[in-house]
Amino acid sequence: MGILEGKVCYENVVANIEQEKVIELNKELVVAIASWRVTEVELMESKEKIVKEKSSTITEGKHQAMEEYKASEPFEIEIVEGSLFTFTMGFNLYKTQVARLFLGVDVGHLNPEESKDKAERMVQMLVPLPWKHPRWMRQRIIG
Numbered sequence: 001m002g003i004l005e006g007k008v009c010y011e012n013v014v015a016n017i018e019q020e021k022v023i024e025l026n027k028e029l030v031v032a033i034a035s036w037r038v039t040e041v042e043l044m045e046s047k048e049k050i051v052k053e054k055s056s057t058i059t060e061g062k063h064q065a066m067e068e069y070k071a072s073e074p075f076e077i078e079i080v081e082g083s084l085f086t087f088t089m090g091f092n093l094y095k096t097q098v099a100r101l102f103l104g105v106d107v108g109h110l111n112p113e114e115s116k117d118k119a120e121r122m123v124q125m126l127v128p129l130p131w132k133h134p135r136w137m138r139q140r141i142i143g
Helices: 002-070 073-101 112-126 135-142
Strands: none
Touching: 002 073
């Protein structure tokens, strides 16, 4: 029975060593998984930070480009053209409403061209060079 007891004892020692190795490997696995999760969270945070920085950079770039365009002469010319067009349309609509509401009133002497000429003079004071005039003025200057 001595040999049998020795074999059982040896098997118990080997089993204990293997069990300790499994426990140690499990601990290492838990540490590795935790480390991986921490790294994954840090990666997600850095991605979010990069996206925010990129977004703010793009927004700042668009804002700066818009401010530069607003300060440019082509923008001013577009504003003047749009204002003159809106004024003329409003003038004609007002004239039509007056003619419909007040049947006895003669609106034939109301001429938006006179107002347009005044506006042209104002534009010429703002933009004295012919190639910088609005399209409708360039046609009159050139043609």
